[in-house]
Each structure stands twice: as structure tokens, then as C-alpha cells.
Amino acid sequence: MSWAAFKKKYEDELLNSIIPFWQKNSIDSEYGGYFTLLDRDGSVFDTTKYIWMQWRIVYQFATLYMTPYRQNEWLKIAEQGYDFLTTHGYSENQNFYFALNQKGNPLIAPYNIYSEAFAVMGAATLYKATSQDKYKKTAELAMQNFIDRLSNPKGKWSKMMPAQPIKHYMDHALITANLGNIMRECFETPKFDHLIEDAMDMVMNRFWNKECHVLMENLNQDFSIDLDSSLGRQICVGSGLEGCVFLLEYAEIKGDQIAIEKLCKIILAELEFGWDSQYGGLFYFQDLLQKPHLELQWDMKLWWVHTEALTASLLAYRLTKQEKFLEWFKRIDAWIWGHFVDRKYGEWFGYLNRRGEPTHYLKGGKWKTFFHIPRSLLNCIVQFNLLEK
């Protein structure tokens, strides 16, 4: 088949809808950094600056600057965010706060290590784009802080008591693999490859539930599944699919065909497990035994779950050429364009109910920013190019 039509559609969405929306509406030219709480038309409905959302924009504009679509303005946008974040974002122990107000004063304490993770991504990518040493230093410090905090991520803000069973959390493995890839690519170092390999082993041999054909989110200390608690039975196929993409990228670099095949098998299982046969789209959270889920939003359809499914299915197709992945890619693509894309104001809705109707019209929120959509569109364009060859 010809991929030209897909490529044109994805380029058009990226260059004429997503990027202009954020470029026009998110820059705070008064105080620096970005507005990320954006209503349907791009107007700002809250000026809080959540650090995850800020660093992700730095990462994304710096990444775009290195593509064939390069605009010099994009580097400036990333750099001004970096300046704001490194001027105002550090707590006294050099961790990043969770949120600042518009002016940069801290609102929420640095209780969350994902702030460090996204700082690694933003600063390392700026280093790759510019070769400026200050970005490298920032990325290395954030990476060290991230690793140091992994064993006790919430530190003094943790509410867990000693009787709380120790768990293995898949999200820790996956973000670590993601950062390992970024460090490898931006600094051309294999220094963190062992972290990616550990994550690969955990995902393929521990979190993968052979009997039920799905990735578990949390395991007991002895790697068994805790079937007696909601946390133990929890499944989030969006996070599994996102993680498989990180691991596939590494497996391809290493030419590890066994890992590629296993990860693609897992991607297929995740798509099948998560798909809502009644209304279409992928669920946010599920319970392995279909018991009630404690999260009220479990049955909602979230944009990022679908962008990860889009990338994962296309990548799996390119690597295996199995038709079923192409079918899944087309199914996810059609569902996204039929439900998430806002044809009136541009950009995508983030939150749909189970039927696929928007429950929120926001384009940027506490957890939605300029990140999953452009990352996925870019990644898909790369796959189209490789497939066309």
C-alpha cells in the first residue's frame, strides 16, 4: 500500500493544527514558561504551571526543532521554558516542584519524581539540539536525582505505613526505560542501558501475565499477582502500550529479534484486552477479574491511551509486517479522527465518555499538554517514511 496519504494527513495535523494551537496560546511572554490549562479555543482558564506539563513542552519543541520541519522559533520557545523552569522550578534540594504559579513562585512541593523525569527529557533534548553544556548538566543532575529517588519516590510526603505490602510498579520500569533511551540518544552513552535491560526483563518476564495475556501494573514483592486487591488486579493498557514502544525502540537498536517478537505479541494482547467491544476505543483502567474499579474514570476514553496505541500498532506493523497490526493501526486511526480531533478549533479533545463523546472541551489540563499528540504524530511519520522505502 502507499503511505503517502497517511503521511500527508499526519503532517497536516501536526503542522497545521497541533503546533500552531500551542505556539499561539501557550507561551507566557510576560513571566516565561507556558500556559497549559487551555480551553477549547485556546483561552487560558487557569494560570497554574504544572512542572510535568512545562518540561514536556520544552522536550517537544526541542524535538520538533530537530526534524525536517525545523523552525528556529521552536528552539526559542523551548529555551525560554527551560530558563523559566531552572530559574524558578528548583526546590532547595534541587528537586523540581510539582507546580508554580504564573510568576514562578512554588505552589506544590517537589513530591513527585516524574518532575525529574520530564526535566531529563527536556534538558537532554535541548542539549542534543544545541550542544550547550548547561543543558547537559541539568539533564545529568535530574537523572541522578530521579535514580536516587526511585527507591522511595514520594519521600517525606509518602503516606504509606510499614504494613503496606511492597510492590513492583510497572510505571517505574517504563519511565526508566524511556529515560535510558533519551540519555542514550542525546548523549550517545550506553551508561543507562542496564536500566533499559532491567525494564525489558521485568516487562517481558514479570509484568506479562501469561495466563490472561495482559500486562499487570503492580506485582507483589515475590513477583506474584495480588488477586485480592484492586491495586493488584489493576490494568492500564495505555501505559503498557507506551512502555512497549520504548522497549521496542531499544530492541531494534540492539537487533534483538526475540525481544521484538515478544513485545509485538504483548502489544497485540494489550490492544485486544483494552478494546471496548461495545462502543469502541480503549478503556483507561480495567480490573483483571472484571471486579469494580475504584477509579471513577476507569471507562473513559483518553487521548493519550489512543496516541500510544497508534504508535505501538504502527511500529509493530513495520517491524513484523503482520497484517493484524495494520488493521489495528487503521482502527485506532479511524477512532481518533472520529472522536478526538476537534475540527472546529483544532487540537484534540482529551477526555471522552465511554461512548466517545467529549466530557471536557479543554485542550490543555493538569495532565494534558503539548506532548503525547505531537510525539505520536512525529513517530508515526517516521514509520511512514521507513515503510515507504
Place this chain on the structure above:
Amino acid sequence: MSWAAFKKKYEDELLNSIIPFWQKNSIDSEYGGYFTLLDRDGSVFDTTKYIWMQWRIVYQFATLYMTPYRQNEWLKIAEQGYDFLTTHGYSENQNFYFALNQKGNPLIAPYNIYSEAFAVMGAATLYKATSQDKYKKTAELAMQNFIDRLSNPKGKWSKMMPAQPIKHYMDHALITANLGNIMRECFETPKFDHLIEDAMDMVMNRFWNKECHVLMENLNQDFSIDLDSSLGRQICVGSGLEGCVFLLEYAEIKGDQIAIEKLCKIILAELEFGWDSQYGGLFYFQDLLQKPHLELQWDMKLWWVHTEALTASLLAYRLTKQEKFLEWFKRIDAWIWGHFVDRKYGEWFGYLNRRGEPTHYLKGGKWKTFFHIPRSLLNCIVQFNLLEK
């Protein structure tokens, strides 16, 4: 009109559906305390013991024991929960943990002062039911701890930084009024009346938004409304309606006709503001300016919002005899019986989507227990009796 048919329906629901469901399924006869994470059929899907949910069951069975429907078994159920909670629930500084495991070992730290609040309610009500001094001491200690913690509720677990604007929170005023009422009733003391009167003043003169005819959830330190943040624009009519019931109970005791009229006017406004004209039922959260709400579940229909609307509208009708409150009561009653009541397994669903379809089949969850439904049904039966006179 005759209230006999309503009374029969509510008694039947309370005595033949709600109470038997919890009496049969929630008692942990092995370790003490209660199972509260109950699936549609009453089976246990997680054994975590959340302290709020535990103390609320103590309160509710002790309350039922003092009604004309009295069963001695209900007192025993309340007492065994009390024993479990006072044996295992205290942290070293005599605050209550947030959650224990089935055996009573602490899982989650005592970061939340509502644990103290529900301990006050449970222990004070057991004192009223038995006159045993130990219950009085427990209630008084919990009340003192609650008051001491009000100025900094989350203590060392707070993630707020100094730049975070100071707010007035309506929920603090309302729970304080609730506890004041309980202390007044169980210990026949006016010692906490000033707290109720403070809450009354705050609700009627500060949280009440004269222009928009609705109660705000959060105000700036100078009592102005923060229109620039999602938190400042937040509305939760369920919490407003629940609070108005607490305040009306006090106003009636005091014979304060002005307060009664104003509170009933607020109840009417809350019902009108919260009602979903498209699908019926009351929203969970709303934004004053209809900007996007950050809570993903804002448009869901929750059982407790509707039980509070039921009680509030009926109480307002009895106190004012205005037909519009009767109409609202009948509308809420019909919506509840049409959507929340589970005719197959008994008890009520807790979580519906905007259309009124269950998204969860659980009967007990992290936030749903034997509390809002029996409290509301009992309260309505009291109103039916008074109206029939």
C-alpha cells in the same frame, strides 16, 4: 396529601434492602471491623479497611439502634467496630490512620482530619445509645484533635508551599457544623454551638454567591471569589445541600426563622444550579463560569449528592410548605428510584454516568459505605412522620 405511601416505601427500602445488605456482607467476624469494598452482590473485592468508612458504619448502626426499628444486634455491630477501631486505628499521636489492612495493621498514615470527624460521630452516638463513659472519652478526644488540626489539616503530609493562596473551604465549615450538632445532641451540651453559628454565618454571608445564586466551595482569604482558578470557581451542590441540612437542623432548634428562610432559599438555588436539564440528576462538580472542570468525573451522578438533595428538599418543604420543594423532592425521589436502586441485588449503585447508567456496580467502595443512604432514608421517615401530624 397522605405521606403513608412514601413512608412505607422508605421504611421498606431501609429495613428490607439497605440494612440487610450491610448486616449480611460487611461484618468481619474474624478480625473485627467491617468489609466495605463490596461488589454488586455483596461479595468482598478488597479487604482494605478505610477509617472513614469504618467509623461511619459505627455511627449508622448506633443511630439505628435508637430508632423505633431497634434491634439489639445493631448495637453489637456498632460496638465491635468501635473495639476494632480503638484497638488498631490510633497512630502514636492518637490521630486515626486513614486505612488499615484486614487484620488492623496500618496501611495509610493519619493525614486526613475527616477520620477524626467520623470518629466523633461514631463514638458520640454510641455514648448516646449506651451512656458508657468510654465512648464519651473517645468522642471528646477525637473532637479535640479535629479542632486542633483544622488550621493545618494535612500537617506534615501537606504539599502546599507558602505561595499557595490561603483559602476558606466550605467543607471545613460544614463538617464542623455537623460535629457541633452531634455533640449538642449526644452530650446535651451547647459547648460547640459557636462553631455551628460561625459556619452558619460563613455559609449564608460568605460562601453564598448573591449574583450567581449558588454556594461557592472555596473563597480567597478576603472572602472574594477567585474567578481566575479552577479551584476558585468550583461548585459542588451535593456538599452545599448536605451542609444546609446540618444548618437547618440547628436553626430549627433555635427557632431562627430568618436563617430557615435563607437556607431554604439556598437549597432551592443549589437544586436549580446542579440539575442536569439534558439527562436529569445532579452534577457532581461544576465550574461557576462553565469552564472545563479538572476533575474527570465532574459530570457523573453520585448517590450521595442525590441522598442529600432528597433530605434537603423534604426538610425545606416541611419547614416552609412551599410546593416547589415538594416538587423537587418528588423529582429527586423518582430519579433515585429510576436510576440508583438495584432491584436485583438490593442496595443502590453509587456511580452513574451523565445519562444515569451505572459505570460501577459496587455497593461499597473507598468512599461509599453504610452511611448516606440509611441516614437520608431515616431522616426522610422522620419528616414524613412530622408532616403527617
